[in-house]
Amino acid sequence: MTDAPARTVDAFHRGRFHLVQPCGRGHRAGMDAMLLASMVDGSGRLRVADLGAGAGAAGLAVASRLGEAEVSLFEMSPDMADYARQTLGLSQNAELAGRVSVYEADVTLKGAARNAAGLVDGRFDHVIMNPPFNEAADRRTPDALKGVAHAMPEGLFENWIRTAGAILRPGGQMSLIARPQSIGAIIAACGNRFGGLEITPVHARQGEDAFRVLASAVKGSRARLSLRASSSCTGRKATRSCRMSMTSTMAAHLIRAMPPEDPQFFELRSCLYLSCAYMRRNVLPR
């Protein structure tokens, strides 16, 4: 017997990176993190901040796909930040680890305290976030660690998006994944900070209500909101907000069907081909 918490090591992106995660408790990364990571594009030494990074799934997916990106993971929970540090210590992640940093920080800090925590004004090219989903009114989870990751305090989007607006360079992009009922709070929080908001519904199955939205916006832009196509895969390279605009079921089928050497599908495969048990159980068709 040991006091160390139970953990698993899961392979993502066909083994291009691995993730240390709590087992049987806490938030475990899956489709949401990979969808979020798919929103980041660019070349060179792109500075990416992952707010509320958990064990680091989304940030590491970005670092794995974009070979020069420098990723900062911000996580308030000491437990989850520790999983992220264990993740970076894995020998399988040696090639990425030099480009990824972990900051134990509350992303809702303001002013000097926020800067001191590593959330430096104007520093980042891209900010990604997968904020806690469940509203306070939801049933309480008996799992305290999962509770912190899943609870959605009042003003959450205002606080998180305020920080994203502060730490992005002008013209930098924020991307997030959320539940559809948060659209109003997201639009309100973008306010005058962001423009060009693009919202992409994500449907688990064709004909069903969206279970998530992907949203991206550009700091200082004055462009209007647009609502992207949700469930088509045209084969074209999609524009910035959605490299992944199909249902997860469709995607899973495509992934199984696509030839590994097809460059057109590299992005898709890179974003979605997940070998961890969670994905096998919940996303990939049997």
Add this chain to the structure above:
Amino acid sequence: MTDAPARTVDAFHRGRFHLVQPCGRGHRAGMDAMLLASMVDGSGRLRVADLGAGAGAAGLAVASRLGEAEVSLFEMSPDMADYARQTLGLSQNAELAGRVSVYEADVTLKGAARNAAGLVDGRFDHVIMNPPFNEAADRRTPDALKGVAHAMPEGLFENWIRTAGAILRPGGQMSLIARPQSIGAIIAACGNRFGGLEITPVHARQGEDAFRVLASAVKGSRARLSLRASSSCTGRKATRSCRMSMTSTMAAHLIRAMPPEDPQFFELRSCLYLSCAYMRRNVLPR
């Protein structure tokens, strides 16, 4: 030569009702009005208010499909209200005319003035609206009559949705059609007045951004927002917010293909089969 403004008489719903409209100026009804009308369902003497009714296309489409519905058209422009009255005077509309009333009224009135204008508190089961689309920042149209119909003053959704909330019975439904960039204003205006907001993106072609959203909400409901499937036609009878959840291109193809005797498609055909020149030019495939 005559001083009477040019007008056309257009057949809708395969001739089940006709509409008198300005020709070459003013707002002409088409797909938007029919999509909006498709949101209304129910039986018996359903009381329906059409805010900003123009010549009455959406309201008449509802009266034509729901044989006992009583429809009140509210229109501020004397010119457009006159077209609506001419519409009701057509011999082709004789069967409907007894169930449709025209009120020349500003839907943004408040309190006693609003009630005096026919916008009576708690009176209606369903309120539909197709508010002016173009924001003040848009290019000015040289056509003054069209300008009034298309201009979107500050606070428009707040003012229109406030009136909808006042004149609906508790549990009554509001439905509207708008541009995607208005989602934030719509959600904010629903506030505590409405719940169960359902947003359905409408795409002209698969894979393109939505060009319209359909939204419905229930007075006094506390249900959360949902984002409906946008571009599938499952063949099932859809739930309240969207009898029409496919792209217009898909719909046009379906309409051409469907057997007239198929009851499953009655709603769809009823909502979309438009014989007016506008629809032939803009929606139906050549």
